[in-house]
Amino acid sequence: MVEPGVYLEKLSWFSRLLREEGLTVGTQETIDAGKILVSLGFEDREQVKTALRTVYAKSREEQNLFDRVFDGFFLSEERMRQLAKEHLEQQQREQQIQEQAREDLEVNGKPMELTEEQRSIYMTMPEEAREKLRRFRETFQDTAERSPKLYDNFIKSVFVKTILEEQMRMEDAGLGCMAADPEIGILYRDISRFRDTEIPKAITIIQSISQQINGELSASRKHRGHSGKLDFRRTIRKGLETGGSFYRLHYKKKRHRKKHLVLLCDVSGSMMQFSEFALRFIQSLNHVSESSRAFVFSEELHEADAFSLQNMDLFRSSIRESGLYGKGTDLGSALEDLLNRQPAVLNRSTTLIILSDTKTVDQPRAIRALLEAKRQAGRVLILNPIPESKWPYLKSAQAFGAVCSMVSCSTLNALAAACRRLSDR
Amino acid sequence: MTLDELKQKLDEANYIYDDTLATVLAVSLQLGRPLLIEGAAGVGKTEIAKVMASALGRDLVRLQCYEGLDESKALYEWNYQKQLLSIQVNMNSDDKDALTRSLFSDEYLLERPLLHSIRSEKPVVLLIDEIDKADEEFEAFLLELLSDMQVSIPEIGTIPAKTVPFVVLTSNRARPLSEALRRRCAYLYIPYPDLDKELAILRAKMPHLDDQLRLQVAKAVQSLRSNEAILKKPSIAETLDWAAALDALGVRELTPDAIRNTAGFLLKNTEDIECMHETGDADCGCGGHDHHNCGCGGHHHG
Numbered sequence: 001m002v003e004p005g006v007y008l009e010k011l012s013w014f015s016r017l018l019r020e021e022g023l024t025v026g027t028q029e030t031i032d033a034g035k036i037l038v039s040l041g042f043e044d045r046e047q048v049k050t051a052l053r054t055v056y057a058k059s060r061e062e063q064n065l066f067d068r069v070f071d072g073f074f075l076s077e078e079r080m081r082q083l084a085k086e087h088l089e090q091q092q093r094e095q096q097i098q099e100q101a102r103e104d105l106e107v108n109g110k111p112m113e114l115t116e117e118q119r120s121i122y123m124t125m126p127e128e129a130r131e132k133l134r135r136f137r138e139t140f141q142d143t144a145e146r147s148p149k150l151y152d153n154f155i156k157s158v159f160v161k162t163i164l165e166e167q168m169r170m171e172d173a174g175l176g177c178m179a180a181d182p183e184i185g186i187l188y189r190d191i192s193r194f195r196d197t198e199i200p201k202a203i204t205i206i207q208s209i210s211q212q213i214n215g216e217l218s219a220s221r222k223h224r225g226h227s228g229k230l231d232f233r234r235t236i237r238k239g240l241e242t243g244g245s246f247y248r249l250h251y252k253k254k255r256h257r258k259k260h261l262v263l264l265c266d267v268s269g270s271m272m273q274f275s276e277f278a279l280r281f282i283q284s285l286n287h288v289s290e291s292s293r294a295f296v297f298s299e300e301l302h303e304a305d306a307f308s309l310q311n312m313d314l315f316r317s318s319i320r321e322s323g324l325y326g327k328g329t330d331l332g333s334a335l336e337d338l339l340n341r342q343p344a345v346l347n348r349s350t351t352l353i354i355l356s357d358t359k360t361v362d363q364p365r366a367i368r369a370l371l372e373a374k375r376q377a378g379r380v381l382i383l384n385p386i387p388e389s390k391w392p393y394l395k396s397a398q399a400f401g402a403v404c405s406m407v408s409c410s411t412l413n414a415l416a417a418a419c420r421r422l423s424d425r
Numbered sequence: 426m427t428l429d430e431l432k433q434k435l436d437e438a439n440y441i442y443d444d445t446l447a448t449v450l451a452v453s454l455q456l457g458r459p460l461l462i463e464g465a466a467g468v469g470k471t472e473i474a475k476v477m478a479s480a481l482g483r484d485l486v487r488l489q490c491y492e493g494l495d496e497s498k499a500l501y502e503w504n505y506q507k508q509l510l511s512i513q514v515n516m517n518s519d520d521k522d523a524l525t526r527s528l529f530s531d532e533y534l535l536e537r538p539l540l541h542s543i544r545s546e547k548p549v550v551l552l553i554d555e556i557d558k559a560d561e562e563f564e565a566f567l568l569e570l571l572s573d574m575q576v577s578i579p580e581i582g583t584i585p586a587k588t589v590p591f592v593v594l595t596s597n598r599a600r601p602l603s604e605a606l607r608r609r610c611a612y613l614y615i616p617y618p619d620l621d622k623e624l625a626i627l628r629a630k631m632p633h634l635d636d637q638l639r640l641q642v643a644k645a646v647q648s649l650r651s652n653e654a655i656l657k658k659p660s661i662a663e664t665l666d667w668a669a670a671l672d673a674l675g676v677r678e679l680t681p682d683a684i685r686n687t688a689g690f691l692l693k694n695t696e697d698i699e700c701m702h703e704t705g706d707a708d709c710g711c712g713g714h715d716h717h718n719c720g721c722g723g724h725h726h727g
Contacts, residue, residue, distance in 0.1 A: 024608065032456050039455065047428075050448040055456070058607035060463065060614050200696075201656050243509050413601065 007042060008034050014073050018056055021065050029055055045074065061188065097123050104134060105159070107152050108144065118163050125166050133162060164393055190410050191274050191385060205412060206281050260349050261292035262377070264338065266356040267319050268298035268329045274385040274409075276315050278355045279304075281415055293345065297334035298327040331356060332365035335373050346376040354382045358396040358406075370403050382406040383418055426454055426481075434480035440472075441625045446613070450477065453611040459571050459592035461556075461607065464615035466597050467660020474552035474593040481591065484545070487552045488538040490559035496566060500576060502535045529580040539570060543586035551590040556606075557599045564606050571609040618661060620647050630665055634672055641679040642668050646691070654700045659691050667691040 015030040032055045040048055049070050057066040075083065101123050105112045114122075122130070137155055144151040194202055234250040265275040279294055294304040302322050304315075319325050331354075338345055346352060352373055360366050374380045382400055384391075388408040391397040400406060409415040426434075428451040435442050435450075450473070453460040462470040478485035488499055508528050515524050536544065542551040556564065570576055574586040594610060596602060618626065623643040627634060642664065650658045659667070670690040676683045688698045 024604065026608070032458070035456065036452055047444065047448055050445050051452045054449045054452045054611045054613065058461070058604075058610070058612045063612075063614060198653065204656065242505055243513075245509065247505065416600075 007037055010073075011037060014069075015056075017073060018066065018069055021069055023056060023062055023065060024058075025056060048074075094123070101130075104130065107155050108148050112156050112159065114160070114163075118160070118167075121163050121167050122159075125163075129162070129166070133159060167393070188411050188413050190387070191277055191412065191415070202277065202412065203280065206277065260347075260351070262338075262345055262350050262352045263292060263294040264301075264334065264352065264354045264356075265294065265296045265304075266298070266329055266331070266354075267296045267324050268327055269325075271329075271355070271357060271385070275355050277412070278383055278409065278415060279315075281419055295334070295338060296322070296324060297329075297331070297337075298324040299330045299333065300324065301334040301337040329356070329360045330362065330366075331358075331360040332362050332367075332369045335366065335369035339369065339372055339376065344376070346373060348378045350377050351379045351381065352377040354380070355385075356382060357384055357386050358382065358394070358400045360396065363396055363399060367399060367403060370400065374404055380404040381418075383409045383415070385410050426451070431480070435476065438476050438479045439629055440476045440480075441622060441629050443622065446473075446615075449611065449613045453613075454591065456611065457589060458611040459594060459609060460613060461594045461596065461602075461610035462613045462615060463596050463598055465617065465658065465660060467662040468615045468617060469661055470595040470615060471552065471554055474550055474554075474595075477591060477593065478550040481548075481550065483547065483591070484549045485552060486538050486542045486545075486549045486590070487554060490553065490555050490557075490563070492558060492560060494559045494563050496537075498537060499563070499566075500537050500539045501578060502537065503529070503580075504533045504535050508533050534581075540576060540584070542590040542592075543570070543574060543576065543584070543588070545588055545590070548588040549590045551592045553592065553594045555597060556594045557596040557602060561603065564603050568605055568609065571606070617650050617658065620644065623647065623661070623664060626661060627664065627668055631668055631672065634668055635677055638671060638677060638679065639668070642671065645679060645684075649691070649701060652700070652704060654704070655692070655697050657693050657697060663691050663693075 011033055012030060015025045015033070018025045033052050036051045036055060037048065040051055042048055049067075052070065053063055053066050057063040101119065102111075105114060105119065105122065136158065140151060140154070143154075191202075229252040231250045231252045235246055235248075238248060238250060239246045263279060265271075265279055267275050275296070296302050296304050296319060300323075302324060304318070370380070382404060384397065384406050386394065386397065386408070387410045391401065391408075397406070407414075407418045409418050428447060431451050431454070432442075432447050435447065450460070452458075460473075462473060464470055474487075475485060477483075511528060511533075512524070518524050534540075538551070542549050553567070556567075571592065574589050575583050577583050594606075620643055623646065624639060627639045627643060631639075646659050646664045646667075649655055667687060667690040670687045671679075671683060674683065674687065676687075685702070688701060692698045692701060
């Protein structure tokens with residue numbers, strides 16, 4: 001039997017590790033876990049795991065994270081020996097790769113300007129991918145002699161691009177293991193990864209969440225402050241219920257002003273599914289907006305009528321008929337068209353919501369048009385289906401994010417949170 | 426209560442559980458923490474509170490949550506009519522202060538489930554059902570009760586718990602719950618049961634059911650749950666209803682006719698029922714090849 005002091009010390013390390021993984025672990029959780037360990041001991045590993053999971057993990061997602069950290073932290077003796085052996089072999093392999101990588105990441109005898117993280121990602125790339133890059137270098141070796149600077153820049157750009165792609169792929173794989181768990185629920189999965197069979201369920205969820213948000217907004221409006229003026233009629237009428245005593249005073253409510261929404265939706269190829277979901281969501285939030293107009297665009301801009309938004313098939317066929325489907329994205333031209341419409345679509349009381357992944361042709365033109373739209377509209381918000389973790393790799397996301405507010409909406413849950421934000425102002 | 430004692434009590438209550446569930450319940454009891462249970466509708470979340478009440482020999486106090494639920498429905502309310510009558514009767518009393526004080530005493534306080542659960546002389550099991558249906562304000566209001574086992578009533582002050590209830594909160598994940606609420610609770614997620622557990626539940630709840638039919642029902646339900654096209658997956662409650670319906674009709678073997686006549690007990694919308702008939706998911710799940718093992722008799726595979 002291990003001394004309680006030993007595993008209690010380990011427990012504080014474990015709590016810290018969980019915190020680093022993103023779980024909200026306070027001292028209370030560690031104290032509770034300690035009590036449990038003292039009472040259960042460490043004889044039955046699975047039982048301890050379940051008990052600690054109950055204390056530390058507060059949602060299904062956190063349970064998955066917890067299991068991963070627990071399995072990595074509390075190892076059996078046999079497994080530890082095996083891991084130590086594997087670790088030694090791995091170290092030797094890594095040393096070889098490191099030496100090879102040092103050679104690979106040199107151009108004209110000088111090391112490439114790469115961050116430590118990028119270098120380590122290069123080392124984790126599969127051998128075939130590294131070999132491909134090596135062959136690529138050799139192909140253009142002639143250029144190195146003719147124009148060393150050009151060769152230098154070109155090779156470096158290819159390497160950096162491949163490394164960034166690998167980095168994104170690795171992050172996707174990390175997300176993928178969460179998304180693959182059917183128990184996690186459709187609410188937390190990437191919208192673009194929904195299967196066709198899941199779409200009806202997603203629509204049902206959207207309806208239920210929008211109903212919930214409508215309820216919340218309506219309740220919060222009820223609780224919102226009064227205008228300060230006494231409502232004599234209601235006070236006297238309510239007083240009659242309590243025998244004429246004015247038990248509770250009633251005040252006049254502040255007038256609630258709903259917003260005018262203008263939705264600009266990118267429907268080019270991969271954005272179609274997201275736009276359809278987001279449109280459906282926002283349109284069903286009748287407590288958010290007084291009125292809304294929806295525009296769809298790829299290379300041109302069209303106004304979507306309410307009829308075509310009724311169901312997914314109708315929406316898709318109307319997009320196909322409009323000739324927008326399958327074309328590239330030109331946000332600049334779409335915004336300019338919107339701004340030039342008469343009578344004016346945007347004014348100080350409108351909120352412009354752009355559903356776009358910000359990947360567009362002629363980015364400077366799009367930024368100029370966005371600035372003009374921001375000047376004309378009361379508020380501009382971009383709902384971006386690309387997860388926020390990937391924005392640092394995308395120049396367009398950085399450029400648009402600097403100009404106006406941008407919210408990540410890669411999952412239905414994030415979309416719901418963004419829609420809740422629409423009511424704040 | 427130790428884990429073994431709890432398991433014994435659960436056995437006595439004729440409740441089918443696995444080690445995970447028993448451990449979570451024991452931990453929650455030992456730490457005196459509210460237990461937040463999440464899972465799809467009908468997997469037995471509410472049942473856990475009932476079973477715990479029976480296992481611990483306590484009364485069950487239930488608060489059903491809904492949109493707009495507030496403290497007057499959940500915690501307490503003053504009996505206004507009685508207060509007004511008292512004012513009228515004692516109008517000529519000399520001691521006005523005493524009258525005012527008496528108006529906000531226990532005599533005029535209407536206890537609602539939350540207050541009742543902490544003022545009860547004997548500890549109870551408090552079930553706060555479908556917390557995700559309540560507003561976020563109500564969630565925030567619950568925090569004081571869940572963390573400190575006390576409530577504050579402005580006219581009286583803070584009321585600490587006489588006895589500490591075992592609190593069970595359930596949620597269908599219709600909306601995400603606040604981080605603050607989650608932090609105060611122990612957490613349990615109940616997935617749909619696997620085939621063995623489903624069979625055990627059927628055996629415990631309907632011991633008279635024919636073995637062959639029980640196996641066919643359990644397999645058919647498992648098969649439906651794995652079908653992505655089914656929107657509302659059948660839960661344990663629906664499995665039991667379906668088995669009871671088949672039993673009531675005197676069905677001994679799952680045939681297409683029997684399935685057609687009783688599908689409404691298993692699936693709750695037309696699209697799902699049509700999908701089941703199209704895909705033939707509610708057959709015994711053996712695909713027509715493994716009749717001996719599945720006990721289907723093979724006749725309904727054509």
